[in-house]
Amino acid sequence: MKKLTSAPYLLWMAIFVVVPLFMVAYFAFTDQSGAFTLENIIKTGQYTPIFVKSIAFAAISTAICLLLAYPLSYILSTMKVSYQGTMLLIIMLPMWMNFLLRTYAWQTLLGNNGIINNLLGVIGIGPFKLLNTNGAVILGMVYDYIPFMILPLYTVMAKIDKSIIEAAEDLGCSRIQSIIKITVPLSIPGIISGITMVFVPAISTFIISKMLGGSSNLLIGDLIEMQFLGNSYNPNLGAGIAFVLMIIILIVMAVINLIDKSDSDDKVLM
Amino acid sequence: MKKIIALFSAFAVCVSLAGCGTGTNEAALDVSGMDTEYYSQLSDKGVELNVANWGEYISDGSEGSVDVIAEFEKLTGIKVNYTTYATNEELYAKMRAGAADYDIIIPSDYMISKLHNEGMLQDIDFGKIPNYENIDDKYKNLEFDPENKYSVPYFWGTVGLIYDKNQITDDNFGWEILWDEKYADNLLMFDNPRDAFAIAQNILGQSLNSSDEAELRAAADKLREQKPLVQAYVMDEVFDKMAASEAAVAPYYAGDAVTLMDENEHLGFVIPKSGTNLFVDSICIPKTSKNIDAASMFINFLLEPEIGLANTDAVGYSTPNKNTFELLDDDVKNNGISYLDDDFLNNHTEAFSVLPDEADKLMSELWTSIRSGE
Numbered sequence: 001m002k003k004l005t006s007a008p009y010l011l012w013m014a015i016f017v018v019v020p021l022f023m024v025a026y027f028a029f030t031d032q033s034g035a036f037t038l039e040n041i042i043k044t045g046q047y048t049p050i051f052v053k054s055i056a057f058a059a060i061s062t063a064i065c066l067l068l069a070y071p072l073s074y075i076l077s078t079m080k081v082s083y084q085g086t087m088l089l090i091i092m093l094p095m096w097m098n099f100l101l102r103t104y105a106w107q108t109l110l111g112n113n114g115i116i117n118n119l120l121g122v123i124g125i126g127p128f129k130l131l132n133t134n135g136a137v138i139l140g141m142v143y144d145y146i147p148f149m150i151l152p153l154y155t156v157m158a159k160i161d162k163s164i165i166e167a168a169e170d171l172g173c174s175r176i177q178s179i180i181k182i183t184v185p186l187s188i189p190g191i192i193s194g195i196t197m198v199f200v201p202a203i204s205t206f207i208i209s210k211m212l213g214g215s216s217n218l219l220i221g222d223l224i225e226m227q228f229l230g231n232s233y234n235p236n237l238g239a240g241i242a243f244v245l246m247i248i249i250l251i252v253m254a255v256i257n258l259i260d261k262s263d264s265d266d267k268v269l270m
Numbered sequence: 271m272k273k274i275i276a277l278f279s280a281f282a283v284c285v286s287l288a289g290c291g292t293g294t295n296e297a298a299l300d301v302s303g304m305d306t307e308y309y310s311q312l313s314d315k316g317v318e319l320n321v322a323n324w325g326e327y328i329s330d331g332s333e334g335s336v337d338v339i340a341e342f343e344k345l346t347g348i349k350v351n352y353t354t355y356a357t358n359e360e361l362y363a364k365m366r367a368g369a370a371d372y373d374i375i376i377p378s379d380y381m382i383s384k385l386h387n388e389g390m391l392q393d394i395d396f397g398k399i400p401n402y403e404n405i406d407d408k409y410k411n412l413e414f415d416p417e418n419k420y421s422v423p424y425f426w427g428t429v430g431l432i433y434d435k436n437q438i439t440d441d442n443f444g445w446e447i448l449w450d451e452k453y454a455d456n457l458l459m460f461d462n463p464r465d466a467f468a469i470a471q472n473i474l475g476q477s478l479n480s481s482d483e484a485e486l487r488a489a490a491d492k493l494r495e496q497k498p499l500v501q502a503y504v505m506d507e508v509f510d511k512m513a514a515s516e517a518a519v520a521p522y523y524a525g526d527a528v529t530l531m532d533e534n535e536h537l538g539f540v541i542p543k544s545g546t547n548l549f550v551d552s553i554c555i556p557k558t559s560k561n562i563d564a565a566s567m568f569i570n571f572l573l574e575p576e577i578g579l580a581n582t583d584a585v586g587y588s589t590p591n592k593n594t595f596e597l598l599d600d601d602v603k604n605n606g607i608s609y610l611d612d613d614f615l616n617n618h619t620e621a622f623s624v625l626p627d628e629a630d631k632l633m634s635e636l637w638t639s640i641r642s643g644e
Contacts, residue, residue, distance in 0.1 A: 132501055
C-alpha cells in the first residue's frame with residue numbers, strides 16, 4: 001500500500017528531477033555534434049574567479065541572513081502565540097510580490113538619482129554610488145532570501161519544549177546561558193535547512209547580480225544564462241558549468257550535514 | 271476540518287481569480303480600407319498563431335494607441351499567442367532548443383541569413399500577401415535575402431548614441447565617447463556581442479562583418495579596455511536608466527531613441543559621422559510553422575498602411591512601407607534620425623551579414639571572456 005501511494009511521487013521525481021540531471025550531465029560531456037568530450041569541464045576552469053566570487057557572495061549573504069534571522073526568529077518564538085501569526089504574516093507579506101519586481105524596486109531606490117540619494121541630497125550629502133556595487137548585490141540576495149532563513153528557524157524554535165528551558169533556568173542558568181546551551185543546539189536542524197535554502201539559490205542567482213551588480217558583477221548564474229539564453233550560445237559549456245556548480249553545492253551541503261551530525265552526537269539533551 | 275475548508279476555499283478563490291480575464295480598452299481602428307473577405311477566411315477554424323517579436327516593438331494599445339494584436343484577432347478570429355525576446359541570439363537559442371514552435375518571427379538581417387543557412391526558415395508565398403507591394407523597392411533584394419524569398423521587411427533603423435543633455439552639452443562626438451574616462455561609470459553598453467563588437471570595429475576602421483581572427487581579437491581588446499568605464503551592460507533597461515539620468519550616454523537603436531526623446535526632453539541622440547550599423551528587421555516564417563495561411567495573413571495585416579502607421583508611431587523605428595511613410599507627420603519624416611539622407615545611408619552605414627561559423631564562435635567566446643573578466 002505504501003509503495004502504491006508513493007508511486008506518483010517517484011514517477012514525478014524520475015521525470016522532472018532525475019531525467020533533467022542526466023540531460024545536464026549528457027550535455028556537459030558532449031560537444032555540439034554529440035561526441036564525448038571533457039572540453040566543457042576543462043573550460044570551466046577559466047571561470048574560477050567567477051566561481052570564487054559567487055561562492056563568496058552566497059556565503060556572505062547566507063551569514064548575514066543567519067545573523068539577522070536568528071534573533072528575529074527567537075523573539076518571534078517567545079512572543080504570545082496570538083501575535084506570532086500576525087508577525088509571520090508581516091514577514092511573509094513582501095513575498096507575495098514577484099521577486100523580480102522587488103529587486104527592480106531596489107534599482108529605483110539605490111540609483112544615482114534614486115530615492116535614497118535624493119533624500120540624502122536634501123540634507124546635503126551624497127550622492128553615493130550605491131547601485132552597481134558588490135554591496136548592492138549582497139543586499140539584494142539578503143533581502144530576497146531572508147524569509148527562507150526565518151521560516152525554518154522559527155518553525156524549529158517554536159517547537160522547542162518550553163519546559164526544558166524552564167528546567168535549565170530552575171537549575172540556575174541565566175537567560176543567555178539557556179539560549180546558548182538549550183535553544184541554539186536544539187535549533188541546529190533549522191539553521192542547517194535555513195542555510196541550505198538561502199545558500200543554494202543565492203549561489204546560482206543571475207537576475208539579482210544582473211539588475212543590481214552593474215558591469216563587473218557577473219556571477220556564475222549569469223554565465224550559465226549567457227550560454228543558454230543567447231548572448232553567447234553554447235549549451236554544452238553551459239551544462240558543463242552547471243555540472244561543476246552542482247558538484248560544488250553537493251560538497252558544501254555534505255560538509256554542512258557533517259557538522260550537523262557531529263553536533264547531534266554530543267547534544268545537551270538529558 | 272475547519273482548516274481543510276479554509277484551505278479549500280483559498281484554493282477556490284485562486285482558481286476563480288485566475289479565470290477572470292482583464293478587460294481591454296480598444297482604440298478605434300478603421301478597417302473599412304481592408305479586405306475583410308480575405309481576413310475572414312480562417313475565422314471559424316479556431317486557429318492559433320504563435321508570434322515572437324522584439325520587446326516594445328508593436329503598437330500594443332497603451333496610451334490610446336491601436337492594439338494591433340487585438341485588432342487582428344477581432345478581424346480574423348485567429349488567436350495570437352504573443353511572446354517577446356530581447357536579442358536575436360535569445361530568439362535563436364529558443365528556436366534551437368526546440369521549445370518554441372513559432373509561426374512568425376522578426377529577426378534582424380544577420381540572424382535571418384543564419385537561420386536561412388541552417389534551414390530554419392521557409393519560403394513565403396507572396397501570392398498570399400497582396401500588401402507586399404507596399405514595401406519600398408529600396409528594402410527588397412537585401413543582402414540577407416537577395417531574391418526576396420523568405421523575409422518581409424518590418425522596420426529598419428540605425429544605431430547611435432543616446433545622451434543626457436544635462437551632462438553632455440556638446441553634441442559633437444562620436445563612438446569614442448564610450449571610451450572617454452570622463453564618463454567612467456557613467457556610460458552604458460550593449461549587452462549583445464554583435465552590436466558591441468560593431469562599435470569597437472567602427473572605431474578601429476574594420477568592416478562590421480570582419481571574420482578575420484586578428485581583427486576580431488583587436489576589437490575584443492578594445493572592448494576589454496572599455497569595461498572598467500562601463501556602468502552596466504544593458505538592452506531594454508536603457509529606457510529606464512537613461513530616462514532617470516542614471517548614465518550620461520548609451521548606444522542604442524534609433525527607433526527606441528525617438529520613443530525615449532518623445533517622453534524625456536533631457537535626452538538627445540547622435541548618429542556618429544564615422545558611420546554606423548544599418549539594420550533591417552524582417553518578418554519570417556520558421557520551418558516549424560503549421561499555420562502558414564494564418565501567418566501570411568498576419569504579415570499582410572502588418573503591411574496595411576494604417577497598421578504600419580500605428581506601429582511606427584508606437585515604436586519610433588523607420589518604416590520600409592512606402593504607403594505608411596506617406597501617412598507620417600512631416601516632423602517625423604524630417605526629424606533627422608528616422609529617415610536619413612541617401613548619401614549617408616549609402617556611404618556611411620553597413621548592414622550586418624551572417625559571420626562564418628568559426629568567426630561567430632570566436633566572437634561568442636571573446637564576448638564571454640570580456641563579460642566574465644575582472
